[in-house]
Amino acid sequence: EAGVAQSPRYKIIEKRQSVAFWCNPISGHATLYWYQQILGQGPKLLIQFQNNGVVDDSQLPKDRFSAERLKGVDSTLKIQPAKLEDSAVYLCASSLDLDRQVYYEQYFGPGTRLTVT
C-alpha cells in the first residue's frame, strides 16, 4: 500500500513570495490533514478536510494561508505572502475516519521543509 505522498520535499523562498505544497493521501482515506511543525515543537493542525469539505480550519492563518482538496483526493496548501515565521516543516496526513464513531490512525507523509529568508 502506497503511503502519503508530498512534494516538494524542500523549498527555499524569500519573504513576501508565494509557495504551494501538494499532498496525495492514501487511497480510500476520507480525511486529510495539514500540519505545521516548527523546529523543536510537535505538529500543529492547520486544516482538516473530510472528503472535499473543510471540517476545521480554526488554526489556519487565513490572511495568508489557503488550502483546497478538489474531488476529495489530492490537496494543495498555499502561503501568500510568506513570512520568516512560516519557516517550518509542513506535514500532510490522512486517515480512514469515515464517520465520527471510530477514529483511525493518522498516517503521515515525509513533509516539506520550508525555509523563508
Place this chain on the structure above:
Amino acid sequence: KQEVTQIPAALSVPEGENLVLNCSFTDSAIYNLQWFRQDPGKGLTSLLLIQSSQREQTSGRLNASLDKSSGRSTLYIAASQPGDSATYLCAVRHSGAGSYQLTFGKGTKLSVIP
C-alpha cells in the same frame, strides 16, 4: 484547551536497557492516544494507537499504556537498540473547534548508545 506534555525532553541510554517515556494530557475527554516516531528530516511513523476504552497496546518490543482518568500514558521500550534512536511523540484525539483533532506533545528525543 487540551495540552500534552512529554517528559523527559531528551533521554540517553546504553543499548539493551529497558526504558519508559511519559506523556500527560490535561483533559481526560479523549477518543484515543497515538504514539509516533520521527526520524531526523522525516515524517511521523505511527507506532501504537490506544482507543479510550483500552488500557494498553503492544507491538513487538513496544508497549503503551493509557490511564485516561489520570491523564497519563507511558511507552515502554524493551531491550533498546541503536535503531530506536529517534524522537517519540504522543498525541491525543479530542474534540476541538468543529472537529476531532489531534494535539501533540513536543516529543522525547531518545539516543541509544551502542
